[in-house]
Amino acid sequence: MNTPVRRLDAPTDRAESAPPALSVADLRVWFDTPRGAVRAVDGVSLDVEPGRTLGIVGESGSGKSVLSRAVMNILPPNAMVRPGTRIEVEGRDVATLTRGEAKTLWGSRIAMVFQDPMTSLTPVLTIGHQLTETLRRHLPMSKVQALARAEELLGWVGIPEPRKRLGQYPHSLSGGMRQRVVIALALACSPRLLIADEPTTALDVTVQHQILNLLARLQEESGMALILITHDLGVVAGRTDEIAVMYAGRVVEQAPTSVLFGATRHPYTRALLRSIPRISDPSHTRLEAIPGRPPTVIDPPPGCSFAPRCPHAQPRCLEQTPVLTVDPSAGDRHRIACFYPVGTAEGESAFAANAAAGRTAAGHPVDSRSVV
Known part of the structure; x- marks a missing residue:
């Protein structure tokens, strides 16, 4: 018995000017x-x-x-x-x-x-x-x-x-x-x-x-x-x-679903994607975990909350909080809160510098095989 249940309110078409739900x-x-x-x-x-x-x-x-x-x-x-x-x-x-x-x-x-x-x-x-x-x-x-x-x-x-x-x-x-x-x-x-x-x-x-x-x-x-x-x-x-x-009470990336999966920009989003098991992976492939632990949200310090766990983090990330803004390289409906996004020249340069040093600006180790 899977027949649709009629709405109890009037089934009128919504006007194009109707407010968001x-x-x-x-x-x-x-x-x-x-x-x-x-x-x-x-x-x-x-x-x-x-x-x-x-x-x-x-x-x-x-x-x-x-x-x-x-x-x-x-x-x-x-x-x-x-x-x-x-x-x-x-x-x-x-x-x-x-x-x-x-x-x-x-x-x-x-x-x-x-x-x-x-x-x-x-x-x-x-x-x-x-x-x-x-x-x-x-x-x-x-x-x-x-x-x-x-x-x-x-x-x-x-x-x-x-x-x-x-x-x-x-x-x-x-x-x-x-x-x-x-x-x-x-x-x-x-x-x-x-x-x-x-x-x-x-x-x-x-x-x-x-x-x-x-x-x-x-x-x-x-x-x-x-x-x-x-x-x-x-x-x-x-x-x-x-x-x-x-992440830590804030939206760090927002986009239409196809855009986000096709052009992931925030390192945290990329880390979440890489932690998902894939059928195409060989048997016994080790799952990738995000290093470190989520930050405290009790009177948090300045800077990006993901910086201590981020392989792209630079000194600026520890001092300034990135604002959610439109990413011009990914379309006007794709917004990110990151100074060094994945897939951009700035992001790749920041990751390469951390990989060469073997650590992030926060002092955490970076695996050169991880995210770019």
Whole structure:
């Protein structure tokens, strides 16, 4: 039963002048701690158009999940959204709303698939109860109507025998099935924007593929905007329109997906790409890891946050913070935050100098076989 579920709002064509599904400008989210201010997200700006998919990629701790929770307005009490931040969902500034006001946007305008399907569902309530509760909270539905809609949703996300599943508890379903239920919950009220935060975590490769295909099909049928958050560039390849790569709370490279994979410029993005296993590699090929550890985001020092791990780093990188700007050599939609980008004369010269010296400006060793 995989027939499309009709949108509950009017299925009118969107005007060409319609606002972005999401527009974020200078988002800064800090956490107040005894050791200082944790700059979890530090100046991120991005737009997502209706019907388009944005991939947000980065290591754990890069600020991806905090960004998504800021958009949903579900940050913890010790989080501070700094003045000057603007988060607009279809033209409405979420950053200025109270939690109660933000709830009016949840479900019909914006929804989220959380990271862990094992803990996203309430274990003591049936699948049907959780779905109908969501539907009746946000929509004027009777219990009978909500049950019919819940059964339809489960069929839409590819769960067999959906009527039977309504009476079951989460523990009786596999991880892949539970993730499908979580997606059904998120899509119950036909949101305009769906945020999927690591939707394939803890799932095997086959189920990962099924879940990603499911999200793509649902997006095509409903026309919603989608943000796909992951640490794996391989997940977003071929499944997104644009990619933003985050490191230490900032976007360090952003471009259309084909452009980013075809002309990677930031050394961090290149390092992420080189860490992905390839079928074409010989058996027992050693995976390439990014040397060093992610930096602290508690009152960070000046300079590029990736400089201590970067084979291109020069003294300037330790003193000045590069700004995300258009790369003229790669097109006006390709932006990078790097003084010595990969694939440019400056970048190659910087790498060659570090390789010859055997170390970067920060004193870390450089393997001459690594990135250029």
